Amino acid sequence: MRFAPELKSFALCDSLHMPHVKKRYAVRAGVVTDQESYTPDIDSRFDMRIAGVNHFTWMLKAEFDGENVMPKIAESIREQAATEDTGGDVGAKAIFNNAIAHQLYEAFGYVPVCVSHTKEYVSFYQGHGVLEEIVPPLKIWETEARYDRHEAMWNQVDDFVTRKVPIGQFMEVMGPDHATDIIENMVGNLGQPFYVNSPNRGAVTNMSDDAFLELLCDVDMNGPVPRPVGEMPRGxxxxxxxxxxxxxxxxxxxxxxxxxxxxxxxxxxxxxxxxxxxxxxxxxxxxxxxxxxxxxxx
Incomplete structure (x- = not known):
């Protein structure tokens, strides 16, 4: 299989899968009651635009039938933040993500999308402030637990390579993968858009064309073509x-x-x-x- 030279200049991101992310935020905005109710008609009426450096992405537009629904999305995040320290995943990657998302929304007027990593890009949660903050400083990642998790992943790969686990069980064990979905879309010319890391190429109008950003792109055998986003807000x-x-x-x-x-x-x-x-x-x-x-x- 031969790919166009342009394909060498983009990379996959693990944070956003186009259909899933729109459905999730449509529920938060009250556009639908659950993800199963999301239809192609709803999708065509929901204009949502996300852009930024890899894992530092922000929702820059969210309109349904021309109405700005970002405040509704932010309110949903605020409500969820009220209970996020009462159970569930409290590891360093997940803890206080909703509280941080809403605080950043209040500060900058836009919703951060990949909060588990966005909070690592900004300096507000490093614990260097003088006064007590609403959101406590970030925790150090659970390094040993991640080492164990990565070792298990490599063992799983080795099991497939050595045929200890038949390759025929791959989809049953692993399920769909972002990378293989994109390859299928390219080879099959399915016309589905994906969020990938790509040169900007004018998608964000007030940033350089070669800025490497995470953008919604149409991807085929000729490479990714970012969809228009508009301006990146000051700040x-x-x-x-x-x-x-x-x-x-x-x-x-x-x-x-x-x-x-x-x-x-x-x-x-x-x-x-x-x-x-x-x-x-x-x-x-x-x-x-x-x-x-x-x-x-x-």
């Missing part, structure tokens, strides 16, 4: 550009094997608030990774 756009600068500087540092650029990338990151700490982190990281790094980094 949110500034945060997006800082993250993009961090990415660009990191990539340039790697390409040029330039420690000065790597240090600049680290200091550009919105979560870094100490030059001394940044230098110490980079020194320790390069020391631990020296055996697998190119000679120029040693």
């Amino acid at each position: 949110i756009r500034g945060m997006q550009e800082v993250v993009l600068d961090t990415h660009e500087l990191t990539a340039e540092a790697v390409a040029k094997c330039d420690y000065g650029l790597l240090r600049r990338a680290m200091l550009t990151d919105p979560l870094v608030n100490s030059i001394a700490d940044a230098d110490a982190i980079l020194k320790e990281l390069l020391e631990h990774e020296k055996e697998v790094l190119p000679e120029c980094w040693r």
Whole structure:
């Protein structure tokens, strides 16, 4: 199978699957009572636009029959936030996500979509404030639990590779996958849109065409074509550009094997608030990774 050169310039994101995300927010907006009630007619009347750096995405528009339903979505999130510390998943990735989503909505006027990661992009939940906050500081991820989870994943892959588990059971065990859904759509020319990471190409009108963003795209064998979004609001756009600068500087540092650029990338990151700490982190990281790094980094 041969793919167009354009396909080398996009990547999958694991946060948004187009049909599912619209259904979920349609329920929050009160457009439908449940996801099973969501129809193609409802879909055509629900104009929802999401964009941003990977996992730092925001709902920039949500209109049903021309009515702005984003306040209703935000209110649903606020109501759910009232009970999210009374049970359920309280791990670092999930805890207080609704409270954070509503607080960011109140601050910026738009709903963050991938809150479990968006909260890691902003500096408000790092515990550096003087006064007590409504939302407590982020928890450190449960590292050992994630190591165990990843080991189980690799063991599952090995079981399929070694035929310990027949490949015929793959779909039964794993179910549909975002990547395979996109491949099926491309090869079958099914015409379904997907959220993927792609060069902006004018979708967000006030950001550069080469900004690498998570966008709703039509994807076929010729590559992704982002659907129009409109402008990225001020404030949110500034945060997006800082993250993009961090990415660009990191990539340039790697390409040029330039420690000065790597240090600049680290200091550009919105979560870094100490030059001394940044230098110490980079020194320790390069020391631990020296055996697998190119000679120029040693």
